[in-house]
Amino acid sequence: MPKFPQLSATPRALTGRKVKQLRRQGLIPANLFGKKIDSIAVQVDTKQFTKLYDEVGETGIVEVAVGDKSYPCLIVGTASDPITGATLHIDFHNVSLKEKVTATIPVELIGEAPAVKELAGVVNQSLYELEVEALPTDLPEAFELNLSKLAAIGDNLTIKDLTVPEGVTIELDPETIIVSIAEPAPEEVVEEAPAEAAEAPVEGEAPAETAAPASDESQS
Numbered sequence: 001m002p003k004f005p006q007l008s009a010t011p012r013a014l015t016g017r018k019v020k021q022l023r024r025q026g027l028i029p030a031n032l033f034g035k036k037i038d039s040i041a042v043q044v045d046t047k048q049f050t051k052l053y054d055e056v057g058e059t060g061i062v063e064v065a066v067g068d069k070s071y072p073c074l075i076v077g078t079a080s081d082p083i084t085g086a087t088l089h090i091d092f093h094n095v096s097l098k099e100k101v102t103a104t105i106p107v108e109l110i111g112e113a114p115a116v117k118e119l120a121g122v123v124n125q126s127l128y129e130l131e132v133e134a135l136p137t138d139l140p141e142a143f144e145l146n147l148s149k150l151a152a153i154g155d156n157l158t159i160k161d162l163t164v165p166e167g168v169t170i171e172l173d174p175e176t177i178i179v180s181i182a183e184p185a186p187e188e189v190v191e192e193a194p195a196e197a198a199e200a201p202v203e204g205e206a207p208a209e210t211a212a213p214a215s216d217e218s219q220s
Helices: 016-024 046-056 114-119
Strands: 006-011 027-034 037-045 061-066 069-080 087-094 101-110 122-125 129-134 143-146 156-158 177-182
Touching: 006 046, 016 027, 027 046, 027 069, 037 046, 037 061, 037 087, 046 061, 046 069, 046 087, 061 087, 101 122
Parallel strands: 006 061, 027 087, 101 143
Antiparallel strands: 006 037, 027 037, 061 069, 069 087, 101 129, 122 177, 156 177
């Protein structure tokens, strides 16, 4: 069997709200499950997991060791604190290396579209990830899509423009659009408010007369 990154886990006794105690100790609660095993409640070291997750993501296989047994797994889900970003929980899916699995693969845009640079077009991405089927060892980390082919407004890239590794199946129609170039947004015209008109006299009233300066005579 090929070698995969290793992650040590220990059986977990604490459940529910009590798992907060684990996090204070630098541990993350997790569940390990699969077709051929009963679900196992485990805990892993936060630092070790964070380093490994940065390396393999959700498409790389991790060898999770629990006691004297080892399980090839995909990290199929993590829950994170919305404020700190800290990982609160992990789901490990034990997989068979000989059976295909379904996984979600991100789509990453690379390069620069001439239509954006020269025509001020706008990139519209309609699909950010794709569901695929493949053996666990064949899962790509991401699909890269080069924007350099998008030269005109209305140009697009579809599923068929992806480089798909052998053994990986995407169920969507090959003509499904992933990214397209739209016309630039119209510039907003800010209309200046007209200068405030001089106040008109109320109907029936004579306009106020400007008082004339007092003459020397009136001042005497």
